[in-house]
Amino acid sequence: MNDKTPPQTAIAGRSPRRLSLKRTLGISLLISLIGFPARAEWRNSLKPAGNPCGQLVLVNDGKPMSGIVCPDNATPQDRAAATELQKWIREITGVTLDINYGGARGNLILMRTDPALGDGGYTITNLYSHIRLTGGTHRGMMNAVYALLEEDMGCRFYTPDSIRIPRTNTLVISPVGRRYTPQLRLRDPFYHCAFDADWSLRNRTSAPHAAVPEVSGGHMDYANMFVHTAEQLVPPDKYFAKYSDYFAQLTNGTRTARQLCPTHPEVAAIAIDYVRQVLQKNPDTELISISKNDNTTVCHCERCSKLRTEEGSDMANQLVLVNRVAEAIESDYPKVTIDTLAYLETIRVPKTIRPRKNVAIRLCNDNVGAWRQPFTPAAQCDVARLVKAWSEVHNRIYIWDYNVNFSHYLAPMPNLDIIASNIRFWVTNHAEGVMLQGGYQGPAERDELKSWVASKLLWNPALDEKALTKDFIWGHYGKAAQPLEDYEKLLEQMRSQFATEMDKPAGGIHYHMDAPFLTREFAMRAAELFAKARALAEGDPQLIRRVDRARLPLLYLQCARGPGFTDANYGSVVKEFERIARIENVRHLAEHGQGFEEKLEHYRKQDTGPKRLRYALFAVAAAAGLGIGLFRRSRNKTAL
Numbered sequence: 177m178n179d180k181t182p183p184q185t186a187i188a189g190r191s192p193r194r195l196s197l198k199r200t201l202g203i204s205l206l207i208s209l210i211g212f213p214a215r216a217e218w219r220n221s222l223k224p225a226g227n228p229c230g231q232l233v234l235v236n237d238g239k240p241m242s243g244i245v246c247p248d249n250a251t252p253q254d255r256a257a258a259t260e261l262q263k264w265i266r267e268i269t270g271v272t273l274d275i276n277y278g279g280a281r282g283n284l285i286l287m288r289t290d291p292a293l294g295d296g297g298y299t300i301t302n303l304y305s306h307i308r309l310t311g312g313t314h315r316g317m318m319n320a321v322y323a324l325l326e327e328d329m330g331c332r333f334y335t336p337d338s339i340r341i342p343r344t345n346t347l348v349i350s351p352v353g354r355r356y357t358p359q360l361r362l363r364d365p366f367y368h369c370a371f372d373a374d375w376s377l378r379n380r381t382s383a384p385h386a387a388v389p390e391v392s393g394g395h396m397d398y399a400n401m402f403v404h405t406a407e408q409l410v411p412p413d414k415y416f417a418k419y420s421d422y423f424a425q426l427t428n429g430t431r432t433a434r435q436l437c438p439t440h441p442e443v444a445a446i447a448i449d450y451v452r453q454v455l456q457k458n459p460d461t462e463l464i465s466i467s468k469n470d471n472t473t474v475c476h477c478e479r480c481s482k483l484r485t486e487e488g489s490d491m492a493n494q495l496v497l498v499n500r501v502a503e504a505i506e507s508d509y510p511k512v513t514i515d516t517l518a519y520l521e522t523i524r525v526p527k528t529i530r531p532r533k534n535v536a537i538r539l540c541n542d543n544v545g546a547w548r549q550p551f552t553p554a555a556q557c558d559v560a561r562l563v564k565a566w567s568e569v570h571n572r573i574y575i576w577d578y579n580v581n582f583s584h585y586l587a588p589m590p591n592l593d594i595i596a597s598n599i600r601f602w603v604t605n606h607a608e609g610v611m612l613q614g615g616y617q618g619p620a621e622r623d624e625l626k627s628w629v630a631s632k633l634l635w636n637p638a639l640d641e642k643a644l645t646k647d648f649i650w651g652h653y654g655k656a657a658q659p660l661e662d663y664e665k666l667l668e669q670m671r672s673q674f675a676t677e678m679d680k681p682a683g684g685i686h687y688h689m690d691a692p693f694l695t696r697e698f699a700m701r702a703a704e705l706f707a708k709a710r711a712l713a714e715g716d717p718q719l720i721r722r723v724d725r726a727r728l729p730l731l732y733l734q735c736a737r738g739p740g741f742t743d744a745n746y747g748s749v750v751k752e753f754e755r756i757a758r759i760e761n762v763r764h765l766a767e768h769g770q771g772f773e774e775k776l777e778h779y780r781k782q783d784t785g786p787k788r789l790r791y792a793l794f795a796v797a798a799a800a801g802l803g804i805g806l807f808r809r810s811r812n813k814t815a816l
């Protein structure tokens with residue numbers, strides 16, 4: 177079998193063991209009943225619309241009925257994808273299907289790379305009595321395998337250890353025929369729990385920090401140049417003393433190493449040299465960031481000031497440097513994109529200077545959107561005007577969005593609808609990549625749920641976030657799901673009840689734990705729901721751990737608000753928070769500032785002891801006082 181149509185003689189021919197259509201339909205139904213009998217509430221939210229393109233019996237009564245066939249000249253990605261499919265079919269059925277190269281007999285799953293599908297696109301079709309999977313040159317084949325497993329067969333990979341697959345000794349597949357290429361090349365739920373390479377592969381994200389190996393299709397690789405790279409490109413230690421004119425001039429005429437002078441030709445020459453070295457050492461790199469250090473300093477030299485005034489944006493100056501690097505590498509590295517930040521003072525579109533075609537604009541939803549209004553869709557914030565302006569002049573927009581409270585990673589944050597509507601908004605405005613910056617330093621509020629739902633929306637923004645959320649909750653929490661679903665509703669109620677307060681909360685995305693919408697009533701109701709979930713999970717240690725992890729935001733809120741906010745004993749709440757947080761390896765409760773241990777110590781100090789004990793001590797003291805009084809009175813009497 178090669179890139180052309182597979183030779184029929186090698187693979188065709190009806191297997192004598194092929195089952196009748198009627199019987200196989202019956203078996204299909206049986207699998208769905210056997211596979212997911214317990215929870216009628218779980219629904220396959222990824223089920224593709226359309227008609228089956230064919231039907232294939234893979235395993236019947238514990239016996240292999242089919243095989244996998246790759247071309248003679250299979251790519252490493254073809255081989256890896258075939259092995260992956262073989263592995264999951266074995267997990268489902270206990271049966272290992274053969275992988276053949278070139279051809280085989282029987283009704284088969286055919287797999288081959290098709291460069292026409294780009295990097296990540298795939299098709300599922302039929303060819304005679306076979307099912308054929310094709311995929312693009314990088315992750316395409318793997319994406320085809322996981323589309324079949326997740327969408328058609330209902331397998332789930334919610335977290336690295338929350339995997340839900342049917343178990344059966346008879347497996348018949350009837351996939352819907354389709355062709356799909358995701359619009360977003362970069363799909364990055366920037367949460368710590370989403371950095372796992374296996375999870376990323378299975379959920380079809382392409383995140384730079386999830387190191388999916390090249391043999392499995394790779395990931396979007398920045399080498400070591402992810403963001404704020406000015407200091408890397410022209411290190412002040414090396415250049416500032418001798419060549420201070422390479423660096424930004426302040427208004428008083430002195431130079432500062434905080435930023436570069438981006439229009440200086442020598443700065444570009446040094447940057448080009450550096451980028452070439454990085455690309456030579458890292459041949460799999462797709463993206464290189466040429467971006468300012470993380471501060472708002474701009475260069476006020478005569479050349480930079482003039483250009484900035486003429487163009488109306490400091491981005492003009494930045495693009496001078498970025499375009500010079502992009503032009504220098506484009507013929508030698510045609511697949512590499514240079515990206516730069518449209519962020520703070522570089523966020524506006526210059527009047528005439530435009531990015532080269534191998535440049536991506538990484539637009540940040542910062543002061544112009546999520547930082548101030550984390551519960552308002554981007555379409556209604558200032559960023560809407562900016563993304564439209566950028567998408568009118570350039571078609572390679574990468575979005576950097578913000579989706580967590582960076583001062584309180586565990587703060588209750590009902591924003592799944594915002595995440596979903598923003599992804600759709602970016603995609604309609606030429607987004608080629610979307611990164612959702614969440615709890616990237618460790619566990620965060622509903623991080624596993626949000627990462628999973630986001631991964632599906634980044635792949636296909638047309639999916640329904642509510643259906644995806646239910647899919648996760650019923651699949652991940654099983655018999656404890658109902659209270660967890662009710663908790664989602666409670667969070668939604670918070671949004672509708674406190675719409676005004678949540679429009680522009682004090683502190684913006686860093687809103688405080690005494691925000692008016694984080695009420696005592698919310699905490700009490702949430703505590704009831706988690707108690708129910710805990711009871712339902714009884715006897716299942718894994719499920720108890722999942723429920724406990726989901727409870728961390730409530731416990732954090734209760735700890736942060738101090739004694740008096742909760743009816744429960746404050747000291748017990750702090751201890752419970754500590755217990756679960758240590759199991760889940762919580763180290764960072766905020767992006768900056770106090771770490772876990774310091775905050776925990778603070779909570780402990782607030783604990784003035786159990787209420788009952790305080791009452792008891794008060795009673796003892798009162799009784800003692802009364803006793804002393806009586807004693808004195810009796811002594812007085814005696815004296816009298």
Ligand SMILES: [Zn+2]
Nearest residue numbers: 437475477480
């Ligand atoms: Zn300058």
